[in-house]
Amino acid sequence: DQQVKQNSPSLSVQEGRISILNCDYTNSMFDYFLWYKKYPAEGPTFLISISSIKDKNEDGRFTVFLNKSAKHLSLHIVPSQPGDSAVYFCAASAGGGADGLTFGKGTHLIIQP
Amino acid sequence: DTGVSQDPRHKITKRGQNVTFRCDPISEHNRLYWYRQTLGQGPEFLTYFQNEAQLEKSRLLSDRFSAERPKGSFSTLEIQRTEQGDSAMYLCASSYKLASGEQFFGPGTRLTVL
Numbered sequence: 184d185q186q187v188k189q190n191s192p193s194l195s196v197q198e199g200r201i202s203i204l205n206c207d208y209t210n211s212m213f214d215y216f217l218w219y220k221k222y223p224a225e226g227p228t229f230l231i232s233i234s235s236i237k238d239k240n241e242d243g244r245f246t247v248f249l250n251k252s253a254k255h256l257s258l259h260i261v262p263s264q265p266g267d268s269a270v271y272f273c274a275a276s277a278g279g280g281a282d283g284l285t286f287g288k289g290t291h292l293i294i295q296p
Numbered sequence: 297d298t299g300v301s302q303d304p305r306h307k308i309t310k311r312g313q314n315v316t317f318r319c320d321p322i323s324e325h326n327r328l329y330w331y332r333q334t335l336g337q338g339p340e341f342l343t344y345f346q347n348e349a350q351l352e353k354s355r356l357l358s359d360r361f362s363a364e365r366p367k368g369s370f371s372t373l374e375i376q377r378t379e380q381g382d383s384a385m386y387l388c389a390s391s392y393k394l395a396s397g398e399q400f401f402g403p404g405t406r407l408t409v410l
Contacts, residue, residue, distance in 0.1 A: 187338075215397050226300070226387055226401030227339065272338050281397060283329060283352060286338030 186210045187275050189287035197295050202260040204290050206273030209254065213275040217284065218247060218258045221270045230271075231258070260292075268294045298322060300402035302388050308408045309378055316374045317405045321390030328371050329399055330363055331387040332356065339387055345371060378409045 188207045196202045204218075214235040219227035233240040233247045233256070240247050246259045260267055270291050274284040301320045309315050321328045327346050331339035342361070343353045347368035357363075360378075365371040375382055385406050389399040 217398065219401075224403075226389075226403050229398045229400060232398060274338070276397060281327065281391070283331075283341030283344055283354065284339070284399060285341065288336065288338050 184209070185287075186213075187273055187285050187287040189271075189273055189290050191290050192288070193291040193293065195293045195295055196263050198265060199262045202258075202263045202267065202292055202294070204258040204260075204271050204273075204292065206256050206258075206287055207254060208256075208275050210275070210277065210285070211254075212277040213285075215276045215278075216247070216249060216256050217274045217276075218245075219272045219274060219286075220267075221272060221289070227272060263292075263294045265294050265296065268292060300388055300390055300400055302386075302402040302405050304405060305403060306406045306408075308410065310410050311378060311380060313378055314374065314376045315378060315407065316372055317386055317388075317407075319371045319373070319388030319402060321370070321388070322392075322400060325390035325392040325400075326368065327391045327399075328365055329389040329391070330371070330373050331389065333385040333387060333404070334383075342373075375407075378407075380409050383407055383409045 217232040218230045221227045231242050231245045231247050249256045270289045272289045273287040303318045329344040330342040333339045342357050345365040360376045363373045385404045387404045389401045391399045
């Protein structure tokens with residue numbers, strides 16, 4: 184069973200607008216959440232994370248929101264830039280981030296000029 | 297370059313052969329993780345080490361798979377008697393700060409079993 188779900192396989196956004204990527208999880212034991220970005224033929228690159236004790240974390244153009252009651256998190260990128268085109272993975276951990284991560288299937292974000 | 301490195305980047309082998317991959321983590325990182333990624337899926341956790349101790353193994357890690365991290369530095373992942381279903385990208389990651397938890401990934405080793 185898929186414990187971390189990214190229901191949008193792809194998302195197309197115009198350059199300069201906001202990109203919103205969504206992620207749902209089912210395991211109540213998850214207490215640490217991360218977003219990774221991946222280009223073809225490269226390993227995932229860490230973007231931003233959030234602990235379950237928070238509901239928002241911001242880093243530059245990237246903001247992650249966590250809604251624990253809905254078991255939902257989202258990544259906002261604003262403004263979107265052409266270099267943001269990549270596959271984005273949502274990941275979760277039950278050990279405060281120390282254990283192995285459980286990943287979603289990813290969302291392919293395409294930024295159009 | 298002080299990132300996570302993996303060797304080889306690509307490996308083509310025939311079914312039934314044994315293969316071994318190597319991962320060199322970021323030097324001050326004491327945790328090392330192995331993942332497998334197949335087409336259209338996210339990375340799937342296989343196992344992880346804290347220093348030289350293997351602390352967790354996923355049920356995906358069959359008896360044909362073995363991982364080691366001697367001396368708590370680099371790690372090797374060996375697959376014995378490879379099968380076509382083992383074809384995947386094998387990713388290594390490392391981390392240090394327990395509180396922050398970010399894992400830093402290497403470029404991966406692409407395995408093709410013919």
